[in-house]
Amino acid sequence: MTEVTELELEPAAAAEIAGDRIDVLRAFADDLAARGEELGLIGPLELPRLWTRHLLNSAVLAPLIRAGGRVADIGTGGGMPGLVLAIVRPDADFLFIEPMERRCLWLNEQIERLGLENAEVKRGRAEEFHDAFEVDQVTARAVTALRKLVPITAPLLRADGEMLFLKGNSVEAEIDAAAKVLRKHRLTDIRVEELGVGQLAETTRVFRAKIGSHG
Numbered sequence: 407m408t409e410v411t412e413l414e415l416e417p418a419a420a421a422e423i424a425g426d427r428i429d430v431l432r433a434f435a436d437d438l439a440a441r442g443e444e445l446g447l448i449g450p451l452e453l454p455r456l457w458t459r460h461l462l463n464s465a466v467l468a469p470l471i472r473a474g475g476r477v478a479d480i481g482t483g484g485g486m487p488g489l490v491l492a493i494v495r496p497d498a499d500f501l502f503i504e505p506m507e508r509r510c511l512w513l514n515e516q517i518e519r520l521g522l523e524n525a526e527v528k529r530g531r532a533e534e535f536h537d538a539f540e541v542d543q544v545t546a547r548a549v550t551a552l553r554k555l556v557p558i559t560a561p562l563l564r565a566d567g568e569m570l571f572l573k574g575n576s577v578e579a580e581i582d583a584a585a586k587v588l589r590k591h592r593l594t595d596i597r598v599e600e601l602g603v604g605q606l607a608e609t610t611r612v613f614r615a616k617i618g619s620h621g
């Protein structure tokens with residue numbers, strides 16, 4: 407059987423979504439495809455869907471990033487969504503909060519290799535940075551359930567800051583299970599948006615909410 411890699415099947419929407427940053431995104435895709443499995447960043451089954459499931463699934467968040475803002479991506483791992491967003495939104499600054507050393511090394515290597523001047527890695531768990539800084543937006547994908555993600559990310563946000571979490575079909579159930587913490591952290595404008603409609607074969611669901619005063 408001939409192995410078909412996703413890089414040969416880069417979706418047409420990739421260039422549309424990444425705009426003039428497509429070459430940088432391709433350079434990241436190439437290295438992730440070549441070394442991601444060996445480094446334990448991505449499972450072997452994910453390689454044939456690297457673009458649709460991972461890179462573009464992350465990149466479609468780009469229009470929601472505030473221009474000139476500061477974003478903390480929690481649990482960036484191999485680079486989703488934080489590194490992808492730093493590539494396609496060079497006008498915003500990104501912090502990648504990641505506790506695993508090997509993943510931090512990978513992220514730092516990519517920042518250097520791709521010449522990203524708007525990204526920085528902070529090694530540690532989100533909880534360790536609660537008094538260290540305040541950002542305009544936090545992003546996360548596949549880190550933990552909403553009822554745990556909200557308490558560990560809310561203290562990182564400034565007033566009027568926003569949570570943007572990529573979630574699967576479980577998002578409504580996660581919102582129900584998190585009702586108490588959503589109230590406790592005074593989240594407002596809570597909504598779920600579907601991104602990538604008309605662009606991606608598999609659309610992405612994002613949980614959005616704003617934070618009021620920390621009280």
Ligand SMILES: C[S@@+](CC[C@H](N)C(=O)[O-])C[C@H]1O[C@@H](n2cnc3c(N)ncnc32)[C@H](O)[C@@H]1O
Pocket residue numbers: 480481482483484485486487503504505506509530531532533546547548549558
């Ligand atoms: C399943 S991986 C997902 C990686 C990446 N976000 C993605 O979607 O491909 C979860 C990542 O979250 C990190 N992580 C787990 N708990 C964390 C915490 N409390 N704060 C920051 N990162 C955390 C892990 O080290 C791991 O890299």
